[in-house]
Amino acid sequence: MNFTERVQNLSAEGAYHMLARAQAFEAAGRPIIHLEIGQPDFPTFTNIARAGVAAIENGMTRYTPSAGIMGLREAIACDAGQRRGMEIRPEQVVVAPGAKPALFFPILALVQPGDEVIYPDPGFPTYVASIQVAGGTPVPVPLCEDDDFSFDLSAFDAALSQRTRLIILNSPGNPTGGVMPLHALDHIAEMARQHNIWVLSDEIYSRLVFDGLTVQSIASLPGMAERTIICDGFSKTYAMTGWRLGYGIMPEALAERMELLLTHSVGCTASFTQVAGISALTGPQDAVEAAVAEYQRRRDVLIAGLNAIPGFRCRTPQGAFYAFPNITDLGKTSAWWADYLLETAGVAVLPGTAFGPRGEGYLRLCFANSVSNIHLALKNMAEAVVHSAAEFQ
Numbered sequence: 068m069n070f071t072e073r074v075q076n077l078s079a080e081g082a083y084h085m086l087a088r089a090q091a092f093e094a095a096g097r098p099i100i101h102l103e104i105g106q107p108d109f110p111t112f113t114n115i116a117r118a119g120v121a122a123i124e125n126g127m128t129r130y131t132p133s134a135g136i137m138g139l140r141e142a143i144a145c146d147a148g149q150r151r152g153m154e155i156r157p158e159q160v161v162v163a164p165g166a167k168p169a170l171f172f173p174i175l176a177l178v179q180p181g182d183e184v185i186y187p188d189p190g191f192p193t194y195v196a197s198i199q200v201a202g203g204t205p206v207p208v209p210l211c212e213d214d215d216f217s218f219d220l221s222a223f224d225a226a227l228s229q230r231t232r233l234i235i236l237n238s239p240g241n242p243t244g245g246v247m248p249l250h251a252l253d254h255i256a257e258m259a260r261q262h263n264i265w266v267l268s269d270e271i272y273s274r275l276v277f278d279g280l281t282v283q284s285i286a287s288l289p290g291m292a293e294r295t296i297i298c299d300g301f302s303k304t305y306a307m308t309g310w311r312l313g314y315g316i317m318p319e320a321l322a323e324r325m326e327l328l329l330t331h332s333v334g335c336t337a338s339f340t341q342v343a344g345i346s347a348l349t350g351p352q353d354a355v356e357a358a359v360a361e362y363q364r365r366r367d368v369l370i371a372g373l374n375a376i377p378g379f380r381c382r383t384p385q386g387a388f389y390a391f392p393n394i395t396d397l398g399k400t401s402a403w404w405a406d407y408l409l410e411t412a413g414v415a416v417l418p419g420t421a422f423g424p425r426g427e428g429y430l431r432l433c434f435a436n437s438v439s440n441i442h443l444a445l446k447n448m449a450e451a452v453v454h455s456a457a458e459f460q
């Protein structure tokens with residue numbers, strides 16, 4: 068069949084592919100520990116779920132404005148502004164069904180054929196897919212393990228060109244859990260200002276940071292609000308992946324374009340989901356804090372356990388809920404190891420290459436899973452590694 072160039076090269080997200088494989092094993096009666104898919108294992112916090120149910124019962128079941136109901140846009144402007152130490156107007160906020168549209172639509176609105184877009188490798192696969200659909204040229208910049216998976220700044224400088232239209236950042240990052248240090252953000256902001264480049268800052272994990280760390284948004288640096296799109300949402304922070312609720316924060320003229328794209332694609336975000344979102348932001352935040360403390364506890368168990376397996380070397384992620392161990396000492400490819408661990412250890416993980424060529428030599432493990440499952444996964448993986456050494460000597 069003939070397809071347009073813009074969809075011809077699209078590929079699936081590795082996480083969904085591995086989930087399907089793991090589920091096939093389960094259907095055949097094999098128990099699998101799921102460390103592949105990146106979502107909280109907690110149910111949506113009770114006050115939020117109740118607000119959603121009440122909204123349906125109260126008839127909040129109709130279309131809303133494409134950019135979202137004003138009460139939610141106001142709540143987001145207030146919350147996001149306070150957290151980032153900047154003033155945000157509700158008109159700058161566009162609500163969407165998930166954070167993904169807040170990546171995809173701004174890229175569609177800003178990038179056209181001939182434009183180059185810098186993005187992190189390894190990075191969230193939607194970046195490359197969106198750049199491709201927009202007809203732009205993806206320009207990967209490697210993340211440096213030695214620098215806690217921040218941008219390699221000399222590679223970043225070399226990647227800049229007259230045609231650079233947009234820089235995509237993701238901190239804390241998927242798949243590495245790395246947080247970009249302020250000096251890197253300062254440098255990128257300086258280049259963006261000098262060369263008049265837009266920045267798309269994916270901050271979906273900004274509430275999931277550990278050891279008391281605070282993260283800074285590049286949008287809050289001088290002269291950056293007018294050239295930055297913040298992408299954020301409710302999926303990870305409030306355990307709401309299936310509700311589909313996210314948002315973008317951007318200059319008003321761009322927000323109007325994004326609103327039009329929403330009008331003509333999805334129409335609007337589900338109305339009761341938006342009402343639940345207001346409760347999430349304005350209600351108590353102790354469930355979020357408890358979840359972060361629990362993720363940190365699980366992180367510590369997983370990282371210590373991974374580093375005890377011969378051939379695994381894993382830095383301690385500062386944010387998100389992913390470990391990204393280096394397995395180059397084990398030989399063989401990441402994809403081989405992901406398959407082997409699924410088949411031999413019954414543990415589903417993702418190969419680093421699901422996030423770009425620079426992910427070779429790494430695996431991604433999501434620690435949004437119980438401590439007992441993490442212990443069992445570690446034990447099974449350690450045995451599989453010993454087994455592979457005997458089998459493939």
Ligand code: PLP
Nearest residue numbers: 165166167191241271300302313
């Ligand atoms: N950005 C990153 C870095 C992610 O990891 C994800 C989800 O995994 C998203 C955006 C999309 O979030 P949502 O499910 O709200 O669309």
